[in-house]
Every structure is written in C-alpha cells, then in structure tokens.
Amino acid sequence: MPPKKKPKKTKKTTKKIQERIAAGDNDLEAKYRRGVLDIAILQDHIALQCESVKMVQSDRIDLRRRMRDMEQKLEHERQDYRDVNSDFSRQYKTMQIELTNKVKRLETEVNELNEELALCQEVLRREKRERQQMEQEKDATIADLRHKLDNMEIDYEKILHDTLDSLTCQLSVARQGLEDKSPTLHQNYKGLLSELGQNALEF
Incomplete structure (x- = not known):
C-alpha cells in the first residue's frame, strides 16, 4: 500500500495545534503530578503491603513453629497416653488375674467351709441325738432308781417295824422273865455277898 499523504497544515490548524500542545502540556504536567502522586501512593501501599506480607510471613513462621x-x-x-493406657491395661489385667485367682481361692475356701459346716452340723445332730438318748436313758435310770429306792424305803420301813415289834416282844418277854427271876436272883446275890463278907445294902 502506498503511504498516505499528510494533509496540508494551515495557519488555523497550526494555532489549534499549538493551543492543543499548550493545553496538552498542562494536562501532561497535571497527569505527571498525578502519576507521581499515584506512584508515591502506590509505593506507600506497596510498602504497607510488604510490611503486611512480612508480618504475615513472620506470623506464619511463628504459627508453623507453634504448630510444630x-x-x-x-x-x-x-505417647504418654499410650504409655499410661498400656500401663493401666497391664495393671488391669494383673488385677483381673489376681482378682480371678482370689475369687477361685475364696470359692474353694467357701466350698471347704461349707463341707466342714455340713460335717459339723451332722456331728452336732448326732451328738444331740446321743445326748437326748443319754438324757432319756439317764431319766429312765433315775426314775427306775427312784422307784427302787421308794420300794427299798417301804421294805426297810416294814423290816424296821417288824424288827422293832419283834424286839419289843422279846424285851417284854425278857423283862417278864427277869421280873419273875428277880427275887431269886437277889437272894442268891445277897447270899454270895454275905459269904464273901460284904454288905448287900452297900451296893
């Protein structure tokens, strides 16, 4: 394509261009100032952002360190929990084994004591029966002895009465005989005393 031809400049156009350039210079300066101000603002913002980023990175590092x-x-x-749990589990198993053994031992002792108690109760029942039997036999013996004693008392009383009656009769007969013989005996004794030279009234 052939190059385009530049339009011819007229005085009017040149003046307008100069005015535009002057206005453009003022706009450019204002834009430049605005740009410098924006750059300064952006730099401050970037500095703040950098400071914030540094703080965030520092906080992140600190948080990572704290997290570690x-x-x-x-x-x-x-680990402590696992150790404690393991220790508790071991203690629990040990206590459970000890408790199980203790329960078995106590059950064995209870069974033995129940057997001993049953034997003792049987012995006690047997001894009670024997004692009751002995008491019954003793009571029967005592009753029999009392009966015999009562009979013996009656017999002895009868014998005593019979004996006393017999003695009374014999004494009565002897007395009668002595009374009958008494004068003769006195005479005989007096005679004998006289022969011996003794006075019978002195005796």
Missing part, C-alpha cells in the same frame, strides 16, 4: 511445638506436644501426650 503443638504437634510435638500432642505426640508426646499421645
């Missing part, structure tokens, strides 16, 4: 510390602490706590 918290993770380590959490891991330690988890």
